[in-house]
Amino acid sequence: MVDVAREAGVALRTVSRVVNGDATVGDELAARIRTAIDRLGYRPDVRARQLRSGRTGTIGAAVRHIADAHPVLRAVDETAREAGLTVVAMSTEDDPEREREAVMSMCGRRMDGIVIEPIADGHQYLQPEIDNGLAVVAFDRPATGVEVDTVLSDNRGGIRQAFAHLAAQGHRRIGYIGDDERIYTGHERAAAFRHCLREAGLPVEGRVHPGPIDDRRIGAALESLRRGPEGVTALVTGNFSTTVAVIRALGPDFGSLALVGFDDFGLADLLRPGLTVVAQGEREIGRTAIELFRARLAEPARPVRTVIVTTSLIVRGSGEIAP
Amino acid sequence: MVDVAREAGVALRTVSRVVNGDATVGDELAARIRTAIDRLGYRPDVRARQLRSGRTGTIGAAVRHIADAHPVLRAVDETAREAGLTVVAMSTEDDPEREREAVMSMCGRRMDGIVIEPIADGHQYLQPEIDNGLAVVAFDRPATGVEVDTVLSDNRGGIRQAFAHLAAQGHRRIGYIGDDERIYTGHERAAAFRHCLREAGLPVEGRVHPGPIDDRRIGAALESLRRGPEGVTALVTGNFSTTVAVIRALGPDFGSLALVGFDDFGLADLLRPGLTVVAQGEREIGRTAIELFRARLAEPARPVRTVIVTTSLIVRGSGEIAP
DNA sequence: TTGAAAGCGCTAACAC
């Protein structure tokens, strides 16, 4: 920048004005400065600018995998962009330590705030940063140990939709396989399913199989659900990975029992039969996250809010197989 | 940092030493400083540090969509991480303007370099940055108008594999539907397919359908390929999106002609029949990109290299249907 | 082993 100023024969501040589009610079000077900028290949240093001016206009997104399909992240990115914010994403790989690293790295870059898909069990470490003015929005799962704005899916409602859909077709022996109950969504969904069974006056025993996402574990759960004369005629799977593992385990039997999966995905309609799913409102979740974020930035002291986004049932065939 | 120094009753430089793990600080002082850091919730400002010290240890990745599944990005992230580099990803949305914005933003952050999946037609704008010491590695498609290290798939070899596989089973009427030829990979693959036809002494006319990824366009191409007594018995699709569009257009006819798709994907084995594909070596591409990157950083003047990564055929059923 | 001063590239605040 000094070089540009010298080249154009003006003061530093004037170059700064031109770079920032300040109108109060004479046309002739401005042109001369722009020429100098081009000739020298000058590029303003964002870091120095931020250092001096305070705000960064940047929001960090700490998500499971930046390299996986992530509709919420997509909506976050788009919405933030429309609001003139830059989104920088980092992976947590579902590892509490990496989550912390990512968040700390974002704090070190003095981002205006972060949007986080929490993993770790205690997020107390966020408290000092929040006190320091960091805006934090959690989505998909709540953060623990701190109070932050949160966007969640209606997990219980979604399970209810799936169950009611199958029950309405006359299924009475319905099973559930899903994620580990130590994970928030895994717990919510398994608990909601148990609740549905009880409410319908059906036995719970042996019908609900939460646990780690592992082909062997899921194969065994499926086996146990289908075995014997009381074997299930319908199945609800608790998330995308479980759904895929179950379809794989079913092999040619896919289509012989009714199946509704939690989470929609791009190729669900190409399966035979097409997969009936409970879809989360991912775009809405992302949009809401950015809304809460901006509201917090505008008014740091406002009370913390939690928004629940509804799910919807998408009928494609696999859930409409008779008992 | 000033506050920490005051709190601990030492000079600024001493705090800096502790923060950076410099051993030349007395144990007692170091402990006192660490206490002060914790009490004040002090977090070093990465930007200020970089501003003063030069190197950033950060690499920018400009890819199509950060929110889509992207195996190359995943490999880039992992490999860079192992090398102690931080990866920050931004979306280009396949839009030349956004590509430029992303790259400029990365330059403004003074990243050590960028890994880019080029879209724009002219990348001349990168030249001044490269002259300035920016390390650039292109992957998937070559950059135009500048000489940079590049990692590409063996597009022609991949098409050859698909064609040979189908021909070996006795198919003689084989068609191709793929991406627009204005896109590098679209051109390479369509050209390679034409070459295969000619080499086998088969007619080219009407058998090769490159064009935009659009359900109507692809449906029409498929229709025209299958029509009449000379309708094709086998098909090669030029990339993931085309493959999906073709399977959708085929509907219940999927499985009635042989199909080999370019690009593997997670659920290819769940289709009926399973989808036979030409898989790109995406992990290898990502790893190689970071290798080239580090080599360039270490020796800025080294000659530019282009690495071609081979593809492999994965047999799952759809490509093994008799003529 | 520790400290003081200078300065990375930029903008805010105030002169002129």
Add this chain to the structure above:
DNA sequence: GTGTTAGCGCTTTCAA
């Protein structure tokens, strides 16, 4: 309209 000065938070250089 334009220039001057100070300082963002840190590390580097050099002196003690």
